[in-house]
Amino acid sequence: MPGWATGERQATEDDDLSYAARLLAWFDAGHRDLPWRRTRDPYRIWVSEIMLQQTRAAAAIPYYEEFLRRFPTVEALAGAPEAEVLAAWSGLGYYSRARNLRAGAALVVERGGFPSDLEAIRALPGIGPYTAAAVASIAFGLPHAVLDGNVIRVISRVSNDPGDIRAPATRKRFQAAADEWLHRVRPGAFNQAMMELGATVCLPRAPLCLVCPVNSTCEARMAGTQNQLPVKLGKVKPEAVESRVVIVRRGQWIFLRQRDADARRMAGFWELPGLEDIPALIDTSVVGNFQHTIVNQCYSVTVYRGAMPRGSAPAGGKWMKPELFTDVPITTVTRKALELLRKR
Ligand code: SF4
Incomplete structure (x- = not known):
């Protein structure tokens, strides 16, 4: 298993293969049927990723479907009045996301198509490292690993890393681990499988280790520390x-x-x-x-x-x-x- 941040076990090539293979086999055997997983259209994946930044998947589905009914193409979004886009976003909150989507759509149309490399995707308004990696890997099959809350939890546990996930050094270490573990042939599916594992099995409070497809290579499970990870210090009280x-x-x-x-x-x-x-x-x-x-x-x-x-x-x-x-x-x-x- 690559990317171990702690632990005495030495990584082997078999671990690489078995971790990725088991994770993908589990994902392929039956992941949640979410509407944005039925497409590789970068526009639709982009919309879904922006919605999912602050909203749970189940809650985002009706908004996603209604948004795409109103704005089925990037051209339709680019040409829509801002008030109409904000109205379609009502209830999702964080409205700068909707404004950025519309502004980004105008840029995509102006430049004649959706950018297909990480840096150009990242340059669109409102797109950070996570969203750029998600769109690049899922829509274009590019080898960029995502790091969201679910993936952070999985990495902290699989590598039994007690680093504070608010600390930049920990984020950097986790990003390096995600990049190293990434499946080179199916990066989009691998990223989605990591997120799916965090969302449905490696749960924040009570991880379902017995049915976890990677439990035999999980350092936290072996050490019995899964419920103490990830470590988040200094949470700000609202x-x-x-x-x-x-x-x-x-x-x-x-x-x-x-x-x-x-x-x-x-x-x-x-x-x-x-x-x-x-x-x-x-x-x-x-x-x-x-x-x-x-x-x-x-x-x-x-x-x-x-x-x-x-x-x-x-x-x-x-x-x-x-x-x-x-x-x-x-x-x-x-x-x-x-x-x-x-x-x-
Ligand atoms: S074995 Fe448990 S702690 Fe480890 S990745 Fe799986 S669900 Fe998470």
């Missing part, structure tokens, strides 16, 4: 933030305001106003409360309902019908707040 939003209705219409075009997050999105944004507010009452985490901030959102006299609506707002919400970008907090009201 900052608690209080927020109050208000739902003002007039018949079927709901009053929303648009976020500034240069807002740091969700620029141009429509959202419920804050309680303090409507000075003329009357008849307020509490609907409920929910938690919403964005990056390192945990919002405790209290939802109010209220009314405002005619002619007192603040500037920058608009009355909208909920049917319109599939065509304009709406913040997730607003969707959650309206859902809370609907359940009451």
Whole structure:
């Protein structure tokens, strides 16, 4: 087994073959049937990889299918208005990903096709080392290893490496191990098999070592340390933030305001106003409360309902019908707040 970071066992060529062969045989025998695994179209793989950066596979499937129904080709995405792309992304969060996808699609169209080498793929907006390696290996069969959370967990355990996975030196060592272990003939399948192993067998809390296809070469299992790995030190606790939003209705219409075009997050999105944004507010009452985490901030959102006299609506707002919400970008907090009201 190549890439052992610790342990006394010497690597042999047989280990190379057996690890890759067993992993791929296991993957070929029955992996999850995910829609992006039925294609080698770089555009579709790119969309899926960007969605999967912050979203679990099962949750991403309906968004992926709807996104490709709306924008079936890179040309369709490049030519779509930004508001329509953001609306299709609503619910997935981290909207800069959608903006980057659209900007990247415009570049691909302008240059006459999808780039087919790692550096050129990496140069597209919003594409980091992981996504570039995934697209390069899966769509183009290029020998680049991916390193995502699942792969990191597998490598830390198979090599019984107690390094802090937040430390750059550990990441570098794990990337070197992944590059070395990579199957040269089927790099895309090998990368997907590593990720699949982490997602379905080498689970964070209770790894299924008994049914694991690589258990005979797993150093952590032999040492009994699999539940202590990977090591992640200094996790940042999310900052608690209080927020109050208000739902003002007039018949079927709901009053929303648009976020500034240069807002740091969700620029141009429509959202419920804050309680303090409507000075003329009357008849307020509490609907409920929910938690919403964005990056390192945990919002405790209290939802109010209220009314405002005619002619007192603040500037920058608009009355909208909920049917319109599939065509304009709406913040997730607003969707959650309206859902809370609907359940009451
Ligand atoms: S044997 Fe256990 S710890 Fe090792 S890779 Fe397999 S599931 Fe993970």
